[in-house]
Amino acid sequence: MFVNAFRAALVVEGEYISAWQYRMLERLQASGNVHIAMVIFRQPVATAWLQRFNASWLSVLHYFDGKLFKCPVTAQRPTSLLALLGDTHLCDVGSRRYQHLLAQQALDVVIDLSAQAPLPDIIAAAKYGVWRYFYGHLGDKTDSYVxxxxxxxxxxxxxxxxxxxxxxxxxxxxxxxxxxxxxxxxINRGIEHSLWKMADFIPQRLHELFQVGECIFFSNAKQRVQPTTLMPPQHKPSSSFLMSLKILWRYPNNFLNKLFIALFRDEQWILLTKAIGDVTDLGTLEHLHKWIPPRDRFWADPFVVEHEGEQYVFFEELLYARGIGHLACMRLNSDGSHSEPVTILEKPYHLSYPFIFKYQGIYYMIPETASNHTIELYRCEAFPFRWVFEKNLMEGVEAYDATLLEYDGRWWMFTSMRQHQSCSPSESLYLFHTDDPLSTQWQAHPQNPVVASAAHARPAGRIFTKAGKWYRPSQNCAGTYGRGLNVNLIQQLDQHTYREETISSYLPEGQNDMNGMHTLGVGTPVSVVDAVHVHRRLGPLDRWVVKLNCFFNRPILKTRYALAAIPLAFLWFDT
Structure with a gap:
């Protein structure tokens, strides 16, 4: 059963580990690439009173956050690992059995889930080293304060x-x-998103090592994790009195912000057009011509298709009363206006992102159908309005915004995926390839996810070429969904390695009454993008409220106000 599998040791501080770590071990065992040969127990380090106080404070915080947002922290729930071990060898650090097993097991890798520095003899025993998680900052080795x-x-x-x-x-x-x-x-939702996603990190990287070998694996790792992207280790406690005050400030501030938006704003996805010269420079997307739909719906995810001298825009239309999207199309006129939208595809589940490509003279469409757990392919019978179901390219997957590219003799599919319901669907870009875009046998890239960033992963439109180079638009979903757009230059794409570099970004945070973008439909001579249009019920007063809120949310100013309040309080009580 374990022929050619990596032999691994697990280092823990006791029988109980976090639930997300238990899921990680389940994924390792299911892969068939790894055999847990031994488990090493280390005595946990005694905690100081301040750490115990912080832990108690966090427990209270998590409890009330879970009640308020109906999101308890399940990822950190203590779970016994004994059920997964079977006949695995167990030992304590420093024991005679420990020394004997290290010498005899011929380990390939050690997975260290403890919060302590790895021991030299354990490092020396593993061919590919000791692998450890870090959280938030490079110095954090426990998920307690993530x-x-x-x-x-x-x-x-x-x-x-x-x-x-x-x-x-x-x-x-x-x-x-x-x-x-x-x-x-x-806070709880953010913790759940982060930790459940981390359960895939080590299984995926061991799978990559198993597929491509040591040389390519470590070369890929060095390329994708550039030193400039890493923050220096911070050993300052993640929970302190000042930080507690900041957190307590954030809750009412968030509530008031959401209440203000609900009472005095309407946000609606709209389409914008412009004859864009250099589409790789997203700064040129300002001052576009707005296509604002009726107030009972929104338009998003535009794709521009040129057919027989005419330009057509395919997009998602969502009627608020229905609650799920369908696909529509309209013709773009030479004077910048458009025809009335026509519904081209409607299902009992949500449809969006109508990616259209041409293969062997026939138009095909891959809409986003993640809620149906499929990647569906449709064939055009009469352009542009009649489309029929052809087949499922993938089934049993939750994939978003599948985008195809024919490159170097192969077809490549870029799509955003998530492996757990608590994770965001916008933060992990997966890559697949085949020699036939109509095939159901797409081969996963060994580096998956090839991009793992909330600010750069999710596809945002058709991959386009300029001056012999290929550019991939992506969404910025850091902090909020559809916050902005990026253009990424594809630097290397083959069956072992994928690399890209972000060369342009645009975050329309309030400019021209726009508060987000997430799809770029490149066309010639006119391109189309979508954006969140803000309908301000307070008019100019709304902008002053935003400026005032930004002023009071500056961290330095809040600290100064807190310090200034202390002597003022004494003066008050003296009077």
Whole structure:
């Protein structure tokens, strides 16, 4: 059963681990690539009174957050690992059995789930080193405080990943890096998103190592985790009195912001058009011509198709009363106007992102059908309005915004996926390839997910070429869904390696009454994008409210106000 599988050791601080770590071990065992040969127990380090106080404070915080947002923290629930071990060898650090097993087991990798520095003899025993998770900052090796610092500091993303310690190193190599969008309302939701996603990190990277070999694997890791993208380790406690005050400030502030938006704003996805010269520079997307739909619906996910000298825009239309999207099409006139939209595809489940491509003279469409757990293919019978179901390219997957590219003699599918319902669907880009776009046998890329970033992963339109280079539009979903757009230059694409570099970004946070974008429909000479249009019921007064809110939310100013309040309080009581 374990022929050619990696032999791994597991380091823990006791029988109980977090539920997301238990899921990670289940994924390892199901892969068939890894055999847990031994489990090493380390005595946990005694905690100081301040750490115990912080833990108690966090428990109270998680409890009330879970009640308020109906989201208890399930990922950190203590779970016994004994049910997964079977006949696995067990030992304590420093024991005679421990020394004997290290010498005899011929380990390939050690997975260290403890919060302590890895021991030199364990590092020396593993061919590919000791692999450890980090949370939020490179110095954090426990999931106890994940998301706390980011929520308090209003950071849009939470950092996490896997590091590797090998013999002779004073600092580790970083094998994988991911960011998760910080939930701006609930700490618990952000923690759930981050930790359940992390359950896939080590199984996926071991699968990549198994497929491509040591040389390519470590080369890929070095390329995808550039040192400039990493934040220096911070050993400052993630929970302190000042941070607690920041968190307590954030809850009522978030509530008031949401109440203000509900009472005085309407947000609606609309389409915008412009003859764009350099589409790789998203800064040119300002001052576009707006196509605002009726107030009972929104339009989003535009794709431009040129057919027989005419331009057509395919897009998602969602009627608020119905609650799920369908697909529509309209012709783009030479004077910049458009024809009335015509519904082209409607299902009992949600449809969006009508990606259209031409193959062997026939138009095909792949809409987003994640709620049906399929990637569906439709064939055009009469352009542009009649489309018929052809087949499912994939089944049993939750895939979003599938985007095809014919490159170097193969067809490549870029799609955003999630492996757990608590994770965001917008933060992990998966890549598949085949020699026939109509095939149902798509081969997964060994680096999957090839991009793991809330700010850059999810597809945002057709991949386009300029001056012999290929560019992939992507969404920025850090902090909120559909926050903005990126254009990424594809640097390397083959069956072992994928690399890209972001060369342009645009975040329309309030400019021209726009508060987000997430799809770029490239056309010639006119391109179309979507955006969140803000209908302000208070008119100009709305902008002053926003400026005032930004002023009071500056971290430095809040600290100064808190310090200034202390002497003022004494003066008040003296009177």
């Amino acid at each position: 998301g706390i610092r980011e929520y308090a500091g209003q950071q849009s993303e939470m950092l996490s990943g896997v590091e590797c310690w090998r013999v002779g190193q004073t600092i580790p190599d970083y094998l994988f890096l991911a960011t998760t969008s910080t939930d701006m309302a609930s």
